[in-house]
Amino acid sequence: MSDTRFVNQRAVGTSVLPDEAIPLVEGDGRFLNDIKLAGMYHVAFLRSQHAHARILSIDTSKAKTLSGVIKVITGKDILGKVEPFRSMPNRFSGGESVQHWLAVEKVRFCGEAICAVVAEDRATAEDAVELIEVEYDPLPAVTDPREGEKDDAPRVHDTVTNNYLIKREYQRGEPAKAFADAHLVIKRQFRIHRKQALCLEGRGVVAAWREGSFPLTLWISHQLPYVVRHYIALHLGLAENDVRIIAPHTGGGFGQKASIYPEEFLCAHLALTLRRPVKWVEDRFENMVASTHARDQYIEVEVAFDKDGRILALGSDIWVDVGAYSTYLWSAGMEPLQTGGLMPGPYKVPAMRYRTRGVATNKTPVGPYRAVGRPSASASLELVLDEAARKLSIDPAELRMRNLIPMEAMPYRNANNLVHDNVNYVPCLKLASAKAGYEKLRAEQKELLSQGKMRGIGISCFAELTGLGTTTAVGPGTLLQPGRDAVTLRLETTGVLTIAAALPSQGQRIMTAMRQVACDELGIKLEDITSMSNDTSMAPYGFGTFASRTAVFGSGAVIQAAKELRRRILALGAFLLEVPVEQLTIANSEIQTLDRSKSLSLRAMAERSFFTAKGIPDELNKGFEVTSFYDPKHGSFAGGAHIVAVDIDTDTGQVSITRYIAAEDIGTIINPAVVEGQIIGGIAQGVGEALMEELIYDEEGQPRTVTLADYLIPSAIDIPNVELHHASTPSHALGGFKGCGEGSIIGAVGAIACAVVDAMSRRGGDLHEFPATPERVLRGLGVVT
Amino acid sequence: MAREQRIEVTVNGRRYEKTVPVRLSLADFIRDHLDLTGTHLGCEHGVCGACTVMLDGRTARSCLTLAVQADGAEIVTIEGLRSEDGKRHIVQDAFFENFALQCGYCTPGMLMTTIELLQDTPNPSEAEIREALSGNLCRCSGYQAIIKAVQVAAEKMQK
CATH class of the missing domain: 3.10.20.30 (Beta-grasp domain)
Incomplete structure (x- = not known):
């Protein structure tokens, strides 16, 4: 058999237009809220108005009598009928939280669901919610993790002492000695507030009883269909094969739709008990208070340097306000453990220690969100590097260059026990500096400063571990090792190829990427390949889309499966064309002899193999459907360097970004335009994180940012034009791919934070609290107190 | 009432x-x-x-x-927006061909605002485009591809 491929142009590496986007641009997308089934009921939730309170009584009598109301249920009604969410076991667990789908006895955050109303339409359900009367006995609320960990603090859960849902101490090397012997030790505090993913489409579900072939079908706006299927079966006492999960078009995920929440599971329970389809769609208020939040860290970081600015040791103390419950599936460990563990980023750190805690508070639970932990970890370290550079009179870019892990040192095991290999940290920084005209940028800055203007320049180098195989847990400390995923390739009888996987896209164009890879591997024309990635009834097992893994897993599995499918196609082709298999290849959807003297279309072969198989030996006609599981074993580090210039308005404290240069190594690029969109999109969320986005709570745990008028995300006038460059090197994974969905937000937060502080430091100011809102900037400059 | x-x-x-x-x-x-x-x-x-x-x-x-x-x-x-024969509007094509949508949730509003902008200002500057679109939030793209799509649509509509 020949591996020669007569493909004139490889699809991988080309900005193939994504057919999957056509329905979206034509208005035919089918998002969750667009689904309408006959006889469908609608659900609305009554949510807690208190951060922490005992529920004394619930009176649903008026709500039940409202015309159009079908059912009103409370937490007590489902006790013992469904399994509540207990914290996922975590090696670093401090104590267990139990989250009922509807609050029982106590509410623990504003927005926690207490009652569900089922009605003929949503408006009626919401009217009925207004008629429910709840008597509360308010309790003192925990609203700050450093207060909450004290012995005399109120407890969010009776069983969780000091409110520690997570606690870990880590040490490697001899940090104490390094700090004692250091030429310079820099200590800084870094505080970043709460934010959220803010998917433009909220969560939602349509749960249907006996719709089609399955007892229970769930359309759910979610990133992990099979995981939902597994847990819905577990919690409702069903068999997995009783359940079909479909993720329709999904209006953003970013990790927020990778957790399991009570509302969707409750709707499944309602569909089963009412034997009717039910729908719940989160409105924006609900999304602000009942979908997971992110970040919210206090970090104290200290770094020991030698006289040349080389890092000798890194230490940190971290408090994360993880909210009221351990986020189901991922545990409360996401932000606390990744902030501590991943702080070294792309830098050589010979010794490190950290103490990190995830402290329960009476706020919305914190869950996974784009680049969990790392933006804060990275920014706090980068700000230290800048301060060291100032103290040692070394240029910040040069200081970073001295500390980056160079390719020649790889594979390199860092003090956090992660191995870096095949990643261009140094070339990324060099490329970004060259494209930025770094020295000129500094000269301009000097000139502007002399004119009394405030210009700052920030640099951030980052590492992102992507495409994690089975040897690395995605949820640190948990048993979750989602390191395998599968695709099924099926050559249909018309000769077109179907790729099926459970790797839904929230805009990442996963289906297009897999088509491109399959096109190259199989010689099948792009227009002859379709892909479906959102339906458990069609797809082989898979964990889904999160942790910058999907393109790596989907593509790797396509490559593996294609190898076997190609073998089968060529073997039958050889029989039908009566030529030795060594003389055959597949190109342009045809089996061809290498000299192109004979050919057979895949359609003709596929039709023959199915409809007129007489005479074909069985061993050549085993079916043209191949499923392959792919496990890259290890993860692949992606990385990059961002350089940012900002101007600060000295009167208003407003920060504006004047230049943004990014150089990234994301491995072999499948679709450059898609990748560009991922990276720039990540930067935009980083701009929000560094400068604008903040979920504000008052001291009683009341959320103050519950609409998009209160919670600001970047608009088109807030985001700079990003100058994006690539310094790619292939990974060890099949195809050389790395993930690229998350990394850029890490670089953005670090680089912008450094640029702001760089500008402020020229006026004797400093900033330890982010986002860098105008008010904080003016305070940091001493202009206001 | x-x-x-x-x-x-x-x-x-x-x-x-x-x-x-x-x-x-x-x-x-x-x-x-x-x-x-x-x-x-x-x-x-x-x-x-x-x-x-x-x-x-x-x-x-x-x-x-x-x-x-x-x-x-x-x-x-x-x-x-499509014409009676099913052809996409120039702005729809420009969005598709310039990768100006990811999840697609904001797209309907973006298209409408763009069409209005190009009716009023057939040859907008980048700043004018950003200003016009500042009331349409996109969480995925960072807007860069959208700006490009609007520029391409503006060029095509003038032809």
């Missing part, structure tokens, strides 16, 4: 007569009563712009407009 009211509207060239609750938003009317689900709801506060439709030739936030306010109006939604 009456809880329901009869309205007549033209949506994407088709005339409808419906009796609607007076509290019904135009967005819910379009989506739930006419089954035109291409218009999306992102915030229901008039901030995100996803629900933007054309109302008598100008963009309007359908989440902040009541259905009864649209009585007698002519409305265009994303479903009405």
Whole structure:
């Protein structure tokens, strides 16, 4: 058999237009809220108005009598009928939280669901919610993790002492000695507030009883269909094969739709008990208070340097306000453990220690969100590097260059026990500096400063571990090792190829990427390949889309499966064309002899193999459907360097970004335009994180940012034009791919934070609290107190 | 006050007569009563712009407009942008060909705002495009590809 491929142009590496986007641009997308089934009921939730309170009584009598109301249920009604969410076991667990789908006895955050109303339409359900009367006995609320960990603090859960849902101490090397012997030790505090993913489409579900072939079908706006299927079966006492999960078009995920929440599971329970389809769609208020939040860290970081600015040791103390419950599936460990563990980023750190805690508070639970932990970890370290550079009179870019892990040192095991290999940290920084005209940028800055203007320049180098195989847990400390995923390739009888996987896209164009890879591997024309990635009834097992893994897993599995499918196609082709298999290849959807003297279309072969198989030996006609599981074993580090210039308005404290240069190594690029969109999109969320986005709570745990008028995300006038460059090197994974969905937000937060502080430091100011809102900037400059 | 009211509207060239609750938003009317689900709801506060439709030739936030306010109006939604022979609007093509959408949730509003911008300002500067689109939030793209798509559409529409 020949591996020669007569493909004139490889699809991988080309900005193939994504057919999957056509329905979206034509208005035919089918998002969750667009689904309408006959006889469908609608659900609305009554949510807690208190951060922490005992529920004394619930009176649903008026709500039940409202015309159009079908059912009103409370937490007590489902006790013992469904399994509540207990914290996922975590090696670093401090104590267990139990989250009922509807609050029982106590509410623990504003927005926690207490009652569900089922009605003929949503408006009626919401009217009925207004008629429910709840008597509360308010309790003192925990609203700050450093207060909450004290012995005399109120407890969010009776069983969780000091409110520690997570606690870990880590040490490697001899940090104490390094700090004692250091030429310079820099200590800084870094505080970043709460934010959220803010998917433009909220969560939602349509749960249907006996719709089609399955007892229970769930359309759910979610990133992990099979995981939902597994847990819905577990919690409702069903068999997995009783359940079909479909993720329709999904209006953003970013990790927020990778957790399991009570509302969707409750709707499944309602569909089963009412034997009717039910729908719940989160409105924006609900999304602000009942979908997971992110970040919210206090970090104290200290770094020991030698006289040349080389890092000798890194230490940190971290408090994360993880909210009221351990986020189901991922545990409360996401932000606390990744902030501590991943702080070294792309830098050589010979010794490190950290103490990190995830402290329960009476706020919305914190869950996974784009680049969990790392933006804060990275920014706090980068700000230290800048301060060291100032103290040692070394240029910040040069200081970073001295500390980056160079390719020649790889594979390199860092003090956090992660191995870096095949990643261009140094070339990324060099490329970004060259494209930025770094020295000129500094000269301009000097000139502007002399004119009394405030210009700052920030640099951030980052590492992102992507495409994690089975040897690395995605949820640190948990048993979750989602390191395998599968695709099924099926050559249909018309000769077109179907790729099926459970790797839904929230805009990442996963289906297009897999088509491109399959096109190259199989010689099948792009227009002859379709892909479906959102339906458990069609797809082989898979964990889904999160942790910058999907393109790596989907593509790797396509490559593996294609190898076997190609073998089968060529073997039958050889029989039908009566030529030795060594003389055959597949190109342009045809089996061809290498000299192109004979050919057979895949359609003709596929039709023959199915409809007129007489005479074909069985061993050549085993079916043209191949499923392959792919496990890259290890993860692949992606990385990059961002350089940012900002101007600060000295009167208003407003920060504006004047230049943004990014150089990234994301491995072999499948679709450059898609990748560009991922990276720039990540930067935009980083701009929000560094400068604008903040979920504000008052001291009683009341959320103050519950609409998009209160919670600001970047608009088109807030985001700079990003100058994006690539310094790619292939990974060890099949195809050389790395993930690229998350990394850029890490670089953005670090680089912008450094640029702001760089500008402020020229006026004797400093900033330890982010986002860098105008008010904080003016305070940091001493202009206001 | 009456809880329901009869309205007549033209949506994407088709005339409808419906009796609607007076509290019904135009967005819910379009989506739930006419089954035109291409218009999306992102915030229901008039901030995100996803629900933007054309109302008598100008963009309007359908989440902040009541259905009864649209009585007698002519409305265009994303479903009405294609020509009768099914061809995409120039702006739709420009968005598709320039990768200007990821999840696609903000796209209907972005298209409407772009069409209005290019009606008023056929050759907008980048700053003018950013300003015009600043009332339409996109969480995925970082806007860069959208700006490019608007520029390409502007060029094509002038031809």
